[in-house]
Amino acid sequence: MHETTWGLPVVLYLFMAGLGAGALTTSASVLLRGGPTGKYFDVARYGAFIAPIPVMLGSALLVFELGSFQAGHWFRFLNLYLVINMSPMSIGTWLLSAFLGVSILYAYTFLSRDAAPGDSKEKLRRMTAWVGIPLGIGVAVYTGVLLGALPARPFWNSPILALLFLLSSLSTGIASIILVRAIMHRRQLNDAAEANYHESGYILSTTDTLLIGLELMTIFLFLMYAHLTIGHTRDAVGVIMFGGELSIMFWFWVIAIGLLIPAGIELAVIIPRMIHQGKYLSHRYIDIIVPVTVLIGGFMLRYVVLIAGQITFPIGL
């Protein structure tokens, strides 16, 4: 680990906030797309329960990491709530707080054991879902804007970084839902419920594959534009290119483990249905291996980006 201003707690925070935001956005959007019959209700339910937890843990890590907290001024971070300004961190604080409130309220509507589509909390559930989607996307984008706003950090100072973090957030959010779903799943007695489980698994896997493809495209554009320029950005992005200090971290953990392997496995299981109209069956081990690699990739992406930004500087004085 390099000696850096922002270390592991911030890496974890960026990863966990993205994961939670992605889980809520996925959950709320499948709930709203499922219509009044509640086609994807179970998926939405898993996502709703996952969403607030990593965001809360990540925010707590961030508070513990503050200089004021470590110097013993434990509640000084509340100063964040005295101001609204154009700093990405200030906007992010408010977004994150709103996100926490909405995601907890949303999870609450699913809390009852017999929560079902059209029950007494349906109205609140739909309202919080509508608010939750833009908030989730906002939180995911802000984690990238936070880093992208600094000309003094040429590696981060790219508008495409926020998009990359958004795609990675959505992808890790979906992965977390697939993972929890696969672990918690018990064979259903009723055939319709069992078919529904596989159907929603298909939707999740295809969406995740699409997101991974977009992520690869975004990374390609990020690297290509950095490589085709001269000066600060090219020099900074050199640390993740071949021969750079973080190249193995990036190419092995982020690209190979985090993107190519899950994309390959997912393609292998969805192609039979996509092309040959075959049957799609969610397989428990695949539904565990794929999300785990996606989550590792999402974490390593935040790690590489955060460290690379801090060990590179503008060249010259």
Place this chain on the structure above:
Amino acid sequence: MNILNTKKPSSRREFIKAVSTASVALASTALSPSAIAKAIEHKPRYGMLIDTRRCVGCHACSISCRAENNVPEAHHRSWVEYTEKGTFPDATLHFLPRLCNQCSTPQCTSVCPTNATYIRDDGIVVIDPEICIGCKYCIQACPYDARFINPETGAADKCDFCVDRLAVGMEPACVASCFNRARIFGDLNDPNSEISRMIAKNAVTVLRPEMGTKPNVFYIGIDYADEHDVRFPNQHIRVTTHRDDNKRR
């Protein structure tokens, strides 16, 4: 004058001050409109000019800064970088004293989520350690690596041109201790100040102008060479600092 103004600028205070200054000016200059306008408008804007040709790398500035501001160990508000260039007999050692550039359009203030760091009326960028939460965002934003977290207060810390000394009419510690007069401190808004006259008649530069920060610390005679400029095998260039990580950032 504004030198005593250590609080955040408030428009009411400004107005009262302007009115009182104007009335004093009125009484003394017997209704000369240009004199009144001048008295109202003149605000100092502090800056520093460092003539690196006069710097011998003695570290009097680093040490006096440390003593004056109780800078915690392992951190530096003011430091010196050395550029070794060439091989004997064609070799040189060049010194570059560094400090916060007190930018006119700083990155650090615009990313601060609590408004704890701000530009005073006199152009000095300061931090209120009571408000700062220590999020380190300003440290990331500074292209000059001038900031650090003070472990005692938990807040961001950096050079502030020794505002406490300015308040009692003294020069910053580094300027006062520079025996070779490599540092000139003064009011950039006053065309007759020594610093304004030196800037007018010398070729001056600032650090990393491409960052758009408009620094108020000017330099004469910097050697910008660093490791990135090594182009052929026998060319020796090495930049070091006396800071712990020993590297220029």
